[in-house]
Amino acid sequence: MEEVLDVYEQPYNPQRPQICLDERPCQLIDDVVQPIPMKPGQVQRQDCYYKRNGTCVVLIALEPLTGRRIIEVKKRRTKKDYARFMKKVEQSYRKAEKIVLVQDNLNTHNPSSFYETFSAQEAFDLSQRFQMIYTPKKASWLNMAEIELSALSKQCLDRRIGNTEALAKEVYAWAGQRNRKKATVSWQFTKNKARNKLDRHYQSIRN
Numbered sequence: 001m002e003e004v005l006d007v008y009e010q011p012y013n014p015q016r017p018q019i020c021l022d023e024r025p026c027q028l029i030d031d032v033v034q035p036i037p038m039k040p041g042q043v044q045r046q047d048c049y050y051k052r053n054g055t056c057v058v059l060i061a062l063e064p065l066t067g068r069r070i071i072e073v074k075k076r077r078t079k080k081d082y083a084r085f086m087k088k089v090e091q092s093y094r095k096a097e098k099i100v101l102v103q104d105n106l107n108t109h110n111p112s113s114f115y116e117t118f119s120a121q122e123a124f125d126l127s128q129r130f131q132m133i134y135t136p137k138k139a140s141w142l143n144m145a146e147i148e149l150s151a152l153s154k155q156c157l158d159r160r161i162g163n164t165e166a167l168a169k170e171v172y173a174w175a176g177q178r179n180r181k182k183a184t185v186s187w188q189f190t191k192n193k194a195r196n197k198l199d200r201h202y203q204s205i206r207n
Helices: 002-008 079-092 112-117 120-128 145-155 164-181 191-197 199-206
Strands: 018-031 050-063 068-074 099-103 130-134
Touching: 002 099, 002 130, 002 191, 018 079, 018 145, 018 164, 050 079, 050 145, 050 164, 068 079, 068 164, 079 112, 079 120, 112 120, 120 130, 145 164, 191 199
Parallel strands: 018 099, 099 130
Antiparallel strands: 018 050, 050 068
């Protein structure tokens, strides 16, 4: 936890950009009966019945200090999907010396995914571009990308979307708008606050 919080306390450095990565599964839900459009004095009316069309996954890399986000919609969450997305992130920060990456401790989120996707040399070169820092188990709330995915859910995915293509169109439009606004995250939970709030856990470790 303190390693993650220490990253968040560092000032902005374009040579070592801080990136938070996360993913969100999305259900594809379509209407059975076409909704009745809204009209003056009446909201849109939607039937309670719906059909499921499977799922897809939204991958997001957020740079909290600059309000920049890279986002992609995939049909599934595999090691190769993760590796290709990380390649896209790396190419967006070519001038950086090292990309400081905060991510959850998932089975796909490690350099082995690179080796299953690219040649050994390319996988090694890509892995060297990142300093990977993992949130503790059961503490994914430490990942600032979760805040951004929450905003995505409330502002964009708050309605029925029946297929991957339509969802991707909405998500990319949302991300473009957020990037133009340079919407940042103001993180307030510091190491000192953690030590005060979670003092009993520190004491249990010492004992």
